[in-house]
Amino acid sequence: MSGAGFPQPSRRTTLGLLGAVPLDGFPDEVARHVTVHQLLTHSSGLPDFTVQDPDDVKRVTHSVEEQTRxxxxxxxxxxxxxxxxxxKTYSSSGYEILGELVATLSGLPFHEYVRRNRRRPPPGGGGRV
Structure with a gap:
């Protein structure tokens, strides 16, 4: 679902698929070498954070903001x-990073960005998305 945010043009910036991910706080080997394209295609090398610590899957959060943090x-x-x-190896981590990137560039929480920008069928129904 995070990839859904990338066809939309940003009013503030143009993000290249082959450029490094412009988010703070990542180790150098991620910040300088992992691209948006690699996150989208599961070729970033990043392991799936959900299998790094089995307790992560059981963690209960009480808000979207807490889960996002x-x-x-x-x-x-x-x-x-x-x-x-x-x-290539499937990794939810890449899509979590992409969701954060969409939120950062759009200025909206990811779920709000998708709600506002998803494609809708034309009035009168019958249309396909």
Whole structure:
């Protein structure tokens, strides 16, 4: 779902798919070498944060904001398991980072950005999205 935010043009900035991810707090090997394209295609080398600590899956949060902060903190601890762009492995971490990137660039929480920008069928129904 995070990838859904990327076809929309940003009013504030143009983000290239091949550029490094412009978010603070990531280790150098992520900040300088992992691209948006690699996050979208599961080729960033980042492991899935949900399998790093089995207790993470059981964690209960009480708001979207608390869950977002927790995931943001966990993804910043990750280091690539292989050189970014050289292999593919499914990772929820990449999509969590993409969601944070959409929120940062749009100035809206990710769920609000999607609500405002999702494609809707034309009036009168019958249209396909």
């Amino acid at each position: 927790f995931i943001s903190t966990r993804t910043r601890l990750l280091k690539p398991a292989y050189t970014p762009g050289t292999d």
